[in-house]
Amino acid sequence: MDALYSQLFAGLSVGSVLLLAALGLALTFGQMGVINMAHGEFMMAGAYTAYVVQGAIADAGVSLLVSLPVGFLVGGLLGLLLEVTLISRMYTRPLDTLLVTWGVALVLQQLARDVFGAPNVDVRAPSWLSGAVDVLGLAVPKARLFIIGVAVVSVVALALVLKLTPLGRRIRATVTNRDLAETSGISTRATDRLTFFVGSGLAGVAGVVLTLLGSIGPTLGRNYIVDAFLVVVAGGIGQLRGAVIAAFALGLLQAGIEYTTTASIAKVLVFVVIVAFLQARPQGLVQVRTRSLA
Amino acid sequence: MLQLSHLSAGYGRTTVVHDVDLQVPDDSVVAVLGHNGAGKTTLLRTVVGLLRPRTGAVLLDGEDVGRLRPSARVRRGLAYVPQGQQAFGQLTARENLQVVADGAGSGAATRTAEALDLFPALRGLLGRRAGLLSGGQRQQLAIARALITGPRLLILDEPTEGIQPSVVAEIEEAILTLTDAGGLSVLLVEQHVGFALAAAERYAVMESGRVVDSGTGGVEREGLVRAAMAL
């Protein structure tokens, strides 16, 4: 029973990391149909942002809290730059986008290596996140709880922005019918840029949070990019709700399998399960029409 | 208001609209008639900016807008109700109006209220998803949405096509109310020759992408125009 409970929590924890990594992609890939292979490097940029901010602000707690919005800005601005310079020219050519953003990912990794050096670096966790708290008899690391909290807040904030704000309405209108949006006076170019800014900003936030789980390096993004795409695809492209369910389902699955085998076998098995699932249900968990598949 | 000169446009390698000259003077209604496939929709898509002109020019108040994006043309006073009762299906009817009002500046709230006065039936449907409305309701929503930007030129592509007869009358009446109020020019593509001629000061008949006949409107000319269309 205890073991099950602890695996359940491990699953939630892995799921919330997956969710944070996938949330931005749910916008840029799910809503806009852009295959941005540099999304993981935006996470990496967010992680290094936390590292840099900690260099400026000695207090680990303050620097973490400052890093979250700054990481959002850094990721967002990188995404905006990428959208304006390259992706905007390739909206009708997804394969070109894939190759070009892959190249950008490699460039960003090298840039990180040049600036911060090849070896991993550490970001100190604040003292109030060290240690564990007792949740129903289980010792749960506080850092894990914090990550789950950030994931929940991010999802709720994004859902509210999409549902209630003018930007959210513009994004949904543009995704539903781009030509109609444009001829209704909505600048779909501006909407694309802002969507990409927000989606990439969320990658930055994910990166900041990842610094709580271990040391960070230039290739941090690589570990997450495939999982993040899997979450969005399995959840049903264009559906936030689907991505949330998929992230936690995958997290639980991975934690469950890991319990009986090893981490790398778990990854392979999860992958197999997803491929099988998508064979049976190619549209993912939740279905909606998107630009890429219109 | 709108002037098209030697306008040609098409898709891929095929040119669909050939060398069209057409004028919509300030505060007037011009109807474009013609059978299916004549190129009417293609012409309108070029006017609003969804298609680039191959040759010729689209002038809005004398300014060549041929290279402007559709949303920029909307800001210069143009509004477009495309063929087929289009709506943002995932959004509620209210959100369909809001999303346009968001960017339509001051006065958008007043114009939204005015547009809903034109189609009072919409008021009870605002919370519903646009995709779940009937074709007629969606068309009313589409016209209301177009009016929120406060257009000086309204472009309507077969506004009553495929709509249940009871609603057709409502929509035709609303269009006449709008044109009678003044301050608005309308470019109307219609299959119903009778209504088009009743609403319009001038008409043009298209055939195979060219204007083959044009003249002044008026219901008494229906026979003449039908004869021209039969050619």
Ligand SMILES: Nc1ncnc2c1ncn2[C@@H]1O[C@H](COP(=O)(O)OP(=O)(O)O)[C@@H](O)[C@H]1O
């Ligand atoms: N998206 C498109 N791609 C290629 N050809 C098209 C497209 N839309 C319309 N056409 C062709 O252009 C011609 C004119 O179509 P259209 O402008 O829709 O005519 P109308 O509105 O008068 O019925 C038709 O022959 C049609 O097949």
Ligand SMILES: [Mg+2]
């Ligand atoms: Mg047509």
